[in-house]
Amino acid sequence: MKFVLLITLLLIVFYFTAYKARPAKNQHGRDINPPKSGFTKEKNSLSIGTYNVQSGKDINGKRDISRSADIIKAADIVGINEVYAASWLGSKNQAQALAEHSDFGWLFAATRRRWFREHRGNALLSRFPVNNWSIEMLPDTTGKQYRNLVTAFINFNGHEVAILVTHLHTKEGREQQLACVLEKFQQHDHAVLMGDMNTAIDHPIVQSVLVEGSFIDAIASSPNDSDCENDENSRIDWILTKGFTTVSSKFEPIGISDHPYYQVELSIDAKT
Numbered sequence: 001m002k003f004v005l006l007i008t009l010l011l012i013v014f015y016f017t018a019y020k021a022r023p024a025k026n027q028h029g030r031d032i033n034p035p036k037s038g039f040t041k042e043k044n045s046l047s048i049g050t051y052n053v054q055s056g057k058d059i060n061g062k063r064d065i066s067r068s069a070d071i072i073k074a075a076d077i078v079g080i081n082e083v084y085a086a087s088w089l090g091s092k093n094q095a096q097a098l099a100e101h102s103d104f105g106w107l108f109a110a111t112r113r114r115w116f117r118e119h120r121g122n123a124l125l126s127r128f129p130v131n132n133w134s135i136e137m138l139p140d141t142t143g144k145q146y147r148n149l150v151t152a153f154i155n156f157n158g159h160e161v162a163i164l165v166t167h168l169h170t171k172e173g174r175e176q177q178l179a180c181v182l183e184k185f186q187q188h189d190h191a192v193l194m195g196d197m198n199t200a201i202d203h204p205i206v207q208s209v210l211v212e213g214s215f216i217d218a219i220a221s222s223p224n225d226s227d228c229e230n231d232e233n234s235r236i237d238w239i240l241t242k243g244f245t246t247v248s249s250k251f252e253p254i255g256i257s258d259h260p261y262y263q264v265e266l267s268i269d270a271k272t
Contacts, residue, residue: 241266
């Protein structure tokens, strides 16, 4: 009986130890997983999308990552939030599944570890080759809302462009994460920052950078912003740009995910 109790206790300890979420690690590299057909070499404009896919689960709770892949297939580069790594049971990494569906290159950026492995995080999908990339864990005061910032560099029309992807949490410390991300973004002459910021336009930090004019809200600044008809005051998904002009924009309303999908077409700003 004592042996059975000991084994039971050990199993309980093992379960809670393995289940507890822990922060992922900072990483860096040069290349991302390539698309089968090869990367895009030349293009006059750049299609950028941001999508919190909620692990492929729609608003009715049905999970099918291929439907999210259908939404993003016209873009050149997409920042993805809330994707799962491959499981012990052999299911495919969701970043890889999204990429292979529409032939993107891909990078999975874990924000947390669980069951002694990478568990969940963000992803960068790109039709352009990536020169180098980094994954940096963001400051966290909660001890459980682990988030990161992905930074990758591509060459576009003779310019080096920084592509940044993030997903900020909703609890105490979000302002610190937001300030950190914007500081990193500001360091580049040509850059795109995208993701679920969990921050609306009336937030003082957002207002200060928009009024200052160093960043452009590409979704709202599109000449055809009627294509993004939704409540701008409550929007928490962002595509911010530096050194670009917004040509057009479009969005897909919630349904396939609990977040809309936003996509903008960008060209290099002639003044930069």
